[in-house]
Amino acid sequence: MHAFNYHKASSVADATARLAASDDGRVLAGGQTLIAAMKMRLSAPSDLVDLGGIGELRGIKVEPSGVTIGAMTTHASVAASPDIKRAIPALALLASEIGDPMVRNMGTIGGSVANNDPAADYPAAVLGLGATVVTSKRKITADKFFTAMYETALEPGEIITSISFPVPKRAGYSKFKNPASRYALVGVFVAETANGIRVAVTGAGPCVFRIAELERALGKSFSPDAVSGVKVPATNLNSDIHASAEYRAHLISVMARRAVSQILSK
């Protein structure tokens, strides 16, 4: 990779200042996406601001109102958390299926959400649960956060500090793994929240998205059959060597049905 200036930030304020003072600086979270990209020279920041030493960015807080996860909390920590397993088991399940055990020991929720990979799992949970992304500057609701492929509402120099998930009545996540990369070819997060049913799909389009028709159908009848009754269009879905848009549309139905069955089986 190309050379860069390295700073280990002592606080969020310090990290923000370092970023502002750099030509083209980026933050380093777990590095599971960024380091790989830098090794291939797909990314070449002038400065790397390491968030790894900021203790207040790690941690899981579960209250009756919701679950707040620090941006630097690893996937392994979320997957193993007895508090999250109790409050939002689908979130722990989702985290446990990201990558592999070694990736989960380094990868972070903040990194995943800020990156917004079209096949990443966490965006489906953030959108599916109607979570709030808390940054160094403001709070951004899920519906406004994921804007385009690898793009979010974050402004330059803005750092995610935590993500707050309201506790749903019930939720489930089912993912069809790409057999080679184990990313989501299609992953569907279904949640019955205080404000109704939310269905968030990852892997199928350029960016995570909700399907209003499925949400309406499940609102009328929360059953796998209700999902089968909705035809998911292939328009604007990804078509690549792994799957055609039509197959992804089909997988959305299958994974949504499985997520609903998962919820009903508890």
Added chain:
Amino acid sequence: MSVRLSMTVNGKPVSADVEPRTLLVDFIRDTLRLTGTHIGCDTAQCGACTIHMNGKAVKCCNMLAVQAQGSTVVTIEGLAKADGTMHPMQAAFRDYHGLQCGYCTPGMVMSAIDLLKRHPHPNEEQIRAELDGNLCRCTGYHNIVRAVQAAAEA
């Protein structure tokens, strides 16, 4: 730019000046001359580079050495006792023929040790799922699974 890097590796303190872009795997292999940790794919898929950092299995080809600043690192060389007695996992891989060319083996062993720490009595499905991050081209995984099962019962 140069960073003064210090960490404990296989029980011994080590210190060196490194460029920030130095990968942890290159620090371990080239600076520390611990070449048991292998680079297989260099893209964080195959797991041949798996080591333990602060007690957790990580892929060190996908980390900067500076991310391990102040940490405790254990590589495959750090498993056997000073008198050469193998770690039970190493012995199991030997006894159950869990390797052929040996390239994936250090990563497999490090990963399997971490697996058993978290799941002391895994069933076959769990072993295969937890070794998802380690690829082997030779064995077809069958004897690797048997080795891990044997180590779990030891």
